Amino acid sequence: xxxxxPAHMHVLRHALGVKRYRCHTxxxxxxxxxxxWSKSYRNHFEAGDKDAETCARLAELxxxxxxxxxxxxxxxGKVVATEGMRWGRKWGxxx
Numbered sequence: 001x002x003x004x005x006p007a008h009m010h011v012l013r014h015a016l017g018v019k020r021y022r023c024h025t026x027x028x029x030x031x032x033x034x035x036x037w038s039k040s041y042r043n044h045f046e047a048g049d050k051d052a053e054t055c056a057r058l059a060e061l062x063x064x065x066x067x068x069x070x071x072x073x074x075x076x077g078k079v080v081a082t083e084g085m086r087w088g089r090k091w092g093x094x095x
C-alpha cells in the first residue's frame with residue numbers, strides 16, 4: 001500500500017474523533033512530557049467541497065466507505081489511523 005499523506009491521516013483520525021493532547025505525566029529523558037490520544041467517539045465524516053477528493057481517495061484505498069457525501073472508516077482504516085498511538089489511559093482503548 002502506498003504511504004498515507006498527513007492530510008489523509010488527519011481526515012481518518014477526524015472521522016474517528018480521536019484527538020491528540022499534551023500529557024505531562026509521560027517520563028522522557030529530558031523530563032515529564034509527551035502526547036496521548038483521546039478515545040474514538042465516532043466513525044463518520046461528512047465531506048465538504050475541499051475534503052471530498054481526499055475522502056474519495058481514501059475510499060479507493062479501502063480505508064473508508066461512502067454513501068453520498070458521508071464517509072466512515074473501515075476496519076483496515078482504523079488500523080492505519082491508530083497505528084503507533086499512545087492512548088490517554090495506560091491500558092488503552094478499543095475502537
